[in-house]
Amino acid sequence: xxxxxxxxxQMKTMPPPLKVVAAKGTKLCLxxxxxxxxxxxxxxxxxxxxxxxxxxxxxxxxxxxxxxVMLGGLTHDPAEKLAEELVRITGLSHxxxxxxxxxxxxxxxxxxxxxxxxxxxxxxxxFACLLRGYHGDTSGAMSLxxxxxxxxxxxxxxxxxxxxxxPDLRKxxxxxxxxxxxxxxxxxxxxxxxxxxFYFYPPDFLRGAKELCDRYNVLLIADEVATGFGRTGTMxxxxxxxxxxxxxxxxxGLTAGYLGLSATLATDKIYNSFFKEAFMHGxxxxxxxLACSVALASLEIFERxxxxxxxxxxxxxxxxxxxxxxxxxxxxxxxxxxxxxxxxETEDAHKGIQEFAAARGVWLRPFLRVVYxxxxxxxxxxxxxxxxxxxKEFF
Ligand SMILES: *Cc1c(COP(=O)(O)O)cnc(C)c1O
Numbered sequence: 001x002x003x004x005x006x007x008x009x010q011m012k013t014m015p016p017p018l019k020v021v022a023a024k025g026t027k028l029c030l031x032x033x034x035x036x037x038x039x040x041x042x043x044x045x046x047x048x049x050x051x052x053x054x055x056x057x058x059x060x061x062x063x064x065x066x067x068x069v070m071l072g073g074l075t076h077d078p079a080e081k082l083a084e085e086l087v088r089i090t091g092l093s094h095x096x097x098x099x100x101x102x103x104x105x106x107x108x109x110x111x112x113x114x115x116x117x118x119x120x121x122x123x124x125x126x127f128a129c130l131l132r133g134y135h136g137d138t139s140g141a142m143s144l145x146x147x148x149x150x151x152x153x154x155x156x157x158x159x160x161x162x163x164x165x166x167p168d169l170r171k172x173x174x175x176x177x178x179x180x181x182x183x184x185x186x187x188x189x190x191x192x193x194x195x196x197x198f199y200f201y202p203p204d205f206l207r208g209a210k211e212l213c214d215r216y217n218v219l220l221i222a223d224e225v226a227t228g229f230g231r232t233g234t235m236x237x238x239x240x241x242x243x244x245x246x247x248x249x250x251x252x253g254l255t256a257g258y259l260g261l262s263a264t265l266a267t268d269k270i271y272n273s274f275f276k277e278a279f280m281h282g283x284x285x286x287x288x289x290l291a292c293s294v295a296l297a298s299l300e301i302f303e304r305x306x307x308x309x310x311x312x313x314x315x316x317x318x319x320x321x322x323x324x325x326x327x328x329x330x331x332x333x334x335x336x337x338x339x340x341x342x343x344x345e346t347e348d349a350h351k352g353i354q355e356f357a358a359a360r361g362v363w364l365r366p367f368l369r370v371v372y373x374x375x376x377x378x379x380x381x382x383x384x385x386x387x388x389x390x391x392k393e394f395f
Contacts, residue, residue, distance in 0.1 A: 044231070046257035047256050048302075049379075055298060058297035078296065091244045093271060098286055105141040106136075107264040108187075112221060128185070130188050131149075147164060149197070172186075173216075184218070184219060188223065192339060195226075220245045222249070224237060229252075230338065231253070233337035255298060256294065311377055322335055328395060330342055330344055341370055356394050357394070371394075
C-alpha cells in the first residue's frame with residue numbers, strides 16, 4: 001500500500017496511519033476532514049504550533065539569500081547569531097551544530113572522550129547514565145539508554161557497555177569511587193526522563209551530581225533535547241538545580257519543529273582543551289542556514305511573547321486536571337512544567353486510547369505505560385482542558 005517504513009512499529013500489524021494534509025496552530029488537518037489537537041507537539045518539538053507566520057517569514061527570507069553552505073572553512077550570520085544567542089541563554093560558551101538530537105549526543109560523547117585525551121588522561125572511555133534514560137537512536141546514544149527496559153535492549157550485544165544507576169547520590173558516589181577513572185562523563189536528561197517512560201527526579205539530585213562529577217573528575221553532559229526551551233517550567237531544566245553542565249545538548253524545540261538541528265554546547269574548559277587537536281566531527285548539514293534562521297525566529301518569539309508565563313499557566317491547568325485523578329488501570333498521575341502524565345498499571349491498560357482520542361479530536365501517542373501530553377505552548381485553555389478530559393475519559 002505504501003512504500004514508507006514507519007518508526008517504532010511492527011509493519012505487519014501497524015494500524016493505518018492518519019494522513020495529514022495541512023496543519024495550523026495546534027491543529028492537524030486530516031485528509032478525511034477531521035481536525036485533531038496535537039497534544040504531543042509532534043514528538044515535543046512544535047512549541048509554537050504549526051505554520052507560524054513569523055517563522056515562515058524567517059524561513060522564506062533566508063531561502064531567498066541561500067539555504068545552505070558547508071561550515072568547513074565558510075561561515076554565515078544565521079549560524080553565528082544563533083551560537084551567540086544560545087551562549088547568552090545557557091551560560092555555556094561554544095556551540096557545535098549538528099542535524100539531530102541523536103547526533104548532538106554523539107558529538108557530546110566524542111567531545112567528552114577527547115577532552116580527557118587532550119588533558120593527557122588515558123582510559124576514560126565509559127559513561128555513567130541513569131536507568132530509564134533515553135538519548136537517541138544512533139549507536140553511541142543507544143548505549144546511554146536503559147539497557148533492560150529501554151527501547152534498544154535488542155541491540156545490547158552490539159553496543160558499548162556503560163554504567164547505569166538510579167538518580168541516587170549515594171549510588172553515584174560508590175560508582176565513581178570504584179570506576180571514576182574509566183568514566184569520561186555522566187549523561188542525564190535533567191529532571192524529566194522522556195522516552196524512557198516520563199519519570200521525574202528532583203533538582204537536588206542534579207545539584208549533588210554536579211558536585212560529585214567535579215570531585216571525581218567526571219564531566220557532566222546535560223541532554224536537554226527534550227527539556228530545553230521551557231518544557232520543565234524554566235528555559236532549561238538545569239536552571240532549577242542552579243548548575244551549568246560541562247556540555248549541554250539541545251534539539252527538538254530548538255527549531256520549533258520546522259527543520260532538523262541540534263546544538264552541542266561546551267564550556268571554555270572543554271573548548272580550550274582542543275587547541276592542540278582538532279575535533280574530528282562535521283556533519284554535512286551542520287549549521288544549516290535555514291534551520292539556524294528558524295531557530296533564531298523561534299527564540300525571539302519565545303522571549304518576546306513571554307512563553308515562560310504561558311508555560312506556568314499550562315502547568316496550573318495540567319495540575320488541576322490530572323493530579324488526583326484515579327481510575328481503574330491508572331497507577332499514578334504527575335505533572336512537571338508543560339508535561340502531564342497518566343501512568344497506567346500495564347501497557348494494555350491504555351490500549352486503544354489513540355483511536356479513542358482521535359475520534360474525539362485529540363492526537364495522543366501513548367507508549368510503554370504512559371499516556372501523556374506535551375502540548376504546543378500556544379494551546380488555549382479550552383483546548384488543553386479538552387485534551388486532559390479525553391485522556392481521563394478513556395479510563
Ligand atoms: C528525542 C531525544 C533525543 C534524540 O533526538 P533526535 O532528534 O530524535 O535524534 C535525544 N535525547 C533526548 C532526551 C530526546 O528526547
